Amino acid sequence: MKKETFKNWLIIFLLLVIISGGWLLHNHKQQPALQNFKEKEIEVQATRLSPQNIIVAQSFIGSVVAVNSVYLVPYLSGYIAEIPVDSGQQVKKGDTIIMLRQEEYKAALDSAYAAVLSGAADLNNAESQYQRLLKAGKKAVSQTELDNAKTAYLTAQANLKQAEANLETAGINWGYTKITAPFDGVLGNINASVGNFISPSTSNLVRIVQYNPARVIFSVTDKEFLQYKNLFADAVKLQLSNGQDYPYKGRIIYTENVLDKASNSLAVYAEFENPQRVLIPNAYVKVLLEHTYKNAALISKDLVQLKDNGYFVYVVQDNTVVQLSVDIEAEKGNDFVVKNIFKTNTWLITQEIEPSLIGQKVKIKNVREEEK
Numbered sequence: 001m002k003k004e005t006f007k008n009w010l011i012i013f014l015l016l017v018i019i020s021g022g023w024l025l026h027n028h029k030q031q032p033a034l035q036n037f038k039e040k041e042i043e044v045q046a047t048r049l050s051p052q053n054i055i056v057a058q059s060f061i062g063s064v065v066a067v068n069s070v071y072l073v074p075y076l077s078g079y080i081a082e083i084p085v086d087s088g089q090q091v092k093k094g095d096t097i098i099m100l101r102q103e104e105y106k107a108a109l110d111s112a113y114a115a116v117l118s119g120a121a122d123l124n125n126a127e128s129q130y131q132r133l134l135k136a137g138k139k140a141v142s143q144t145e146l147d148n149a150k151t152a153y154l155t156a157q158a159n160l161k162q163a164e165a166n167l168e169t170a171g172i173n174w175g176y177t178k179i180t181a182p183f184d185g186v187l188g189n190i191n192a193s194v195g196n197f198i199s200p201s202t203s204n205l206v207r208i209v210q211y212n213p214a215r216v217i218f219s220v221t222d223k224e225f226l227q228y229k230n231l232f233a234d235a236v237k238l239q240l241s242n243g244q245d246y247p248y249k250g251r252i253i254y255t256e257n258v259l260d261k262a263s264n265s266l267a268v269y270a271e272f273e274n275p276q277r278v279l280i281p282n283a284y285v286k287v288l289l290e291h292t293y294k295n296a297a298l299i300s301k302d303l304v305q306l307k308d309n310g311y312f313v314y315v316v317q318d319n320t321v322v323q324l325s326v327d328i329e330a331e332k333g334n335d336f337v338v339k340n341i342f343k344t345n346t347w348l349i350t351q352e353i354e355p356s357l358i359g360q361k362v363k364i365k366n367v368r369e370e371e372k
Contacts, residue, residue: 042357043365046316046347051295054337056330058228059239062218062270062287064279068183068210072097075176076105077199080192087189087206091181097206098179098192105174112163112170119160126156185210186277209281214274216250218287219265225255227331231289236270239286240278246285248273291330297342298335299326303350311336314357316347316364321357 078100085097130153133141188207192198198205216238220228238246250272259266270287272279304311304326315324329337341348347364
């Protein structure tokens with residue numbers, strides 16, 4: 001009996017050993033499988049973008065041009081009687097620059113005025129004679145006398161009109177004996193002296209240049225125009241040839257209406273206050289365009305993809321890879337400026353991934369949250 005009991009316990013013990021060994025063997029085989037499953041979990045590098053104000057700047061080489069710059073030319077011929085200004089002097093519109101001898105033009109004006117007075121008297125007499133004959137009637141006056149009186153009256157009218165026109169011309173010519181400044185500006189070298197004879201064919205007499213405001217012209221290619229046109233609405237800065245910043249900001253007033261075919265460029269005109277006459281016509285300056293994009297982000301161009309309906313980036317939303325469309329506001333170096341990427345629980349994937357990952361669950365690693 002004892003021998004039979006021992007045998008039964010031995011069988012039970014062996015069965016327990018076999019069962020335990022099998023369980024341990026099964027558990028040992030399952031452990032690598034679970035580990036491999038965890039190792040296959042996809043991890044991506046990503047960052048959370050924070051909205052910030054981004055300044056995009058671009059520089060161009062420009063040249064200063066005068067708003068107005070002309071050589072003064074006399075309307076009349078004559079001898080210079082007076083030059084009441086000096087070379088390099090700042091003058092106001094209407095100031096006398098050169099005065100011609102006025103005697104002959106004053107005499108012509110007086111003669112024209114006398115002719116108007118005489119013509120007015122002749123017209124008055126002719127009109128009185130014509131009216132007198134009309135009142136006398138055909139019984140007292142012949143038709144020939146009446147026609148002659150009417151002709152004399154009409155001739156007197158025409159003569160007076162001509163005399164008045166001559167007076168106006170004489171007055172204009174008398175006024176032209178003064179060569180005046182057509183606008184506020186600065187005189188160049190006066191290439192004449194008192195006593196010189198000048199005429200409408202005289203060239204390079206004196207140039208007057210308007211310094212304030214000043215204009216700066218610079219050129220952009222068609223690509224640059226499209227790329228930086230948002231900057232045109234903001235203030236324009238200048239850097240002078242000595243490296244100093246110009247103290248006044250300007251504004252773009254207009255662009256040329258066609259591209260220059262030879263250079264494939266578009267001329268852009270900006271205007272600046274120039275009270276100290278620092279901006280000299282034909283001087284070269286550096287034009288600085290700046291625009292601040294508010295609540296925007298910078299994304300590397302390498303992370304932005306292009307498809308038929310626009311640009312997109314890969315992001316993680318709710319631990320899932322998503323293709324997100326973005327609007328490119330501008331370029332800044334190797335980055336794009338975007339504004340529509342700030343969504344709840346959205347992380348920008350900063351590594352190259354395969355499109356096949358779209359819709360798959362991922363784990364974010366090496367997370368870097370940008371500081372403002």
